[in-house]
Amino acid sequence: MKRSWIETFSESIGLIPKISDRPDWSEFVMEEPRELYKYPDPSEWDDFTELDPLAWPEKKERHYSIVPTTCFNCESACGLLAYVDKDSNQVRKFEGNPHHPGSRGRNCAKGPATINQINDTERILYPLKRVGERGEGKWERISWDQALEEISEKIARSIRKRKDGVVYHVGRPGHEGYAERVLKAWGVDGHNSHTNICSAGARTGYALWHKYDRPSPDHTNAKVILLASSHLETGHYFNPHAQRIMEGMMKGAKLIVMDPRLSNTASMADEWMPTYPGSET
Structure with a gap:
């Protein structure tokens, strides 16, 4: 490897160790990524064991059941592995799934951060109905049957008056496919989501160019x-x-x-x- 004059001079007077024999990495060409190797083999997914880092310096083993799942913090739908604690039956963490054909285990930070959504103290786990004035923050828990009946009744009443009177908004397109098919079957074209702003321009270009x-x-x-x-x-x-x-x-x-x-x-x-x-x- 070619040395600078500063390196040559410093080596000659003993200021630094001789570094001229170091490998010439400039000749190393990486033409494709290497396989990930720090992941449990699928044969271990039923009962994977690792040390609990929070128990250090004690060497405490934890047993996990690893379940392949999908990240939905964006529309990439990258593969994730959910580590389910076999003692508590709770998800302890998420990691990338190296066997997923799209992401191949190389997830962005949003994937492992899914654990924060799972454990969010304000996560809504069942339907809530407002029981006061708008903005008061007062809610009551209702059943799924009641929620579906009341919502469908309001939609049906609106459609009988005018078909363009129903607009429904979703935060992340993909999981609402069933609702979208039902509403379209009723002649409603009221879909709205963040995608209308996030990627609508690019997708319009694709549609016009690539069809x-x-x-x-x-x-x-x-x-x-x-x-x-x-x-x-x-x-x-x-x-x-x-x-x-x-x-x-x-x-x-x-x-x-x-x-x-x-x-x-x-x-x-x-x-x-x-x-x-x-x-x-």
Whole structure:
């Protein structure tokens, strides 16, 4: 490895250890990711044992039943492994599932953070009905049957008057598919969600260009990758795509980013095209 004159001089007078024999990592080319190896094998999922870090310095074993599940903190639907404590039957933690074909165990921070949602003290576990003036914060618990009956009765009454009088909002599209099919069968086109703002523009472009909603290009084997205001490090459901874009870059693909701001992704690109804000759409 080529040394700087400072390194050469420092070695010659004994100020630093001889480092000229260190490996030449510049010749090491990584063309694809290596398999993850710090995960329990599926044969261990029924009864996986590990030491409880909270019990240190005591070596206390915990036995888990590992259940594959899906993260729904965004629309990537990355794979997760839920570690269920066999003594308390409670979920203790979440980790990425290396056998998931999309995320392959390489989850973002939102995946393991799902445990905070499971244990949230304000998590709503059953239907609640307001029993006071709006804003008072007074609620009573009701059954699912009562909730469905009252909601459906109000929807039916509104539809009999006008079909465009029903609007329903969901926080995360995907889990409400059944409700959407039912309402569409009634002639209601009142779907609303954060996706209308989050990705509607990009998905409209896909629909007009590809005639397909959110395609999955073969980034791994691409020669040139163009990102228009898309960010590998901050995008909602970009994790599986980001992995494969990085694999493509390992194989020599050129990354071009069209973005008004110098994002972290743009800083790592081969070409950054800083357009005027709004003009890239």
